[in-house]
Amino acid sequence: MTTSVSAPQCLVCDTAFEVSADWEKGEIIECTGCGQEHEVVESVDATVRVELAPEVEEDWGE
């Protein structure tokens, strides 16, 4: 059973990381190499596409 799918390399340090097969759009994935957070955007040809996660904004909080 597939438990993960391919994702692009980290957009900062190029480390390849895996995304759980039950990924959701908008999910935050942390790079195992440098810790940079990425946001899952979509899946294209069985590869999950990610972007850098949004920066914390002024009125964000608990």
Next chain:
Amino acid sequence: MTPDVVLSLTMLRPDEKLLLTALRDRDLEVQVALQGDLADVVSLRSEAPPLAMIRNLSHRDAVDVARRLECLGVRTVNRSSAIEICNDKGLQALVFARNGVPHPVSCHAYSYEQVRTAIDTVGWPAVVKPVSGSWGRGVTRLLDTNCLDAWVGGRESADAAGKLFPVLVQEYVEKPGHDLRVIVVGRTPVVAIQRISDDWRTNTHLGASVARTEITAEVEKLCAQAVDVLGEGFYGVDLLADKETGEMKVLEVNANPEFAKSSAVHGVDIAGHLADHLADRVRERSEPTAA
């Protein structure tokens, strides 16, 4: 198909992923609504869902989404009024004082001069904090007039026109090295943790460690008082005890508490408790009411 629950998000962090999984495990149909999905959710094109859980990180967005959904007839797990109050430490000070909820002495200040005057009321040391802010940002302890002058000088250089007022000037309560964060689901405190730090601020974002502690009768009472003011929901209630007197007060209540990291330490399934609560509320809606 109309979902049972709308989960309104800025992004899907581990906390929300745990909640989403727990909701689906309870056979609830969940619509995840990121910012780009809101136009469809807040529309009259389909039947309104019975319930929404607001987990937007932006305080402005959270209140905005909750208000719009309420206008559509959607119940929100935390009412928009509760989110609005929780997002503003000044509003919390006012409603707690009006309703007799124990809370540190607090004053609003709309100018640098009023900060000085307010400290005459709360005494030294004093804490100055932005009315809206999280994770300890901008919260400053002023030990004496030298600290106050430094705070005013630094702030004036960034905000000469004083546009960032009001601020809250608050009595400093000396803690016994920790405060308490209590997670409340509905009306029930489900876990209490000590947030332990050498820093006077005990935010986990600033490095505080956590340890599970007992939910005492006093903790239950204070949480009940806070929920009486805000309405039932999902809250992180911060309590602190005076190191000298042992008197416990409600410092603040958060309407969007994080739980994924602390759950891994204390072992309480917060997402499961919350999903059970949401399932109950969905069930209430679907059950026929007496004529």
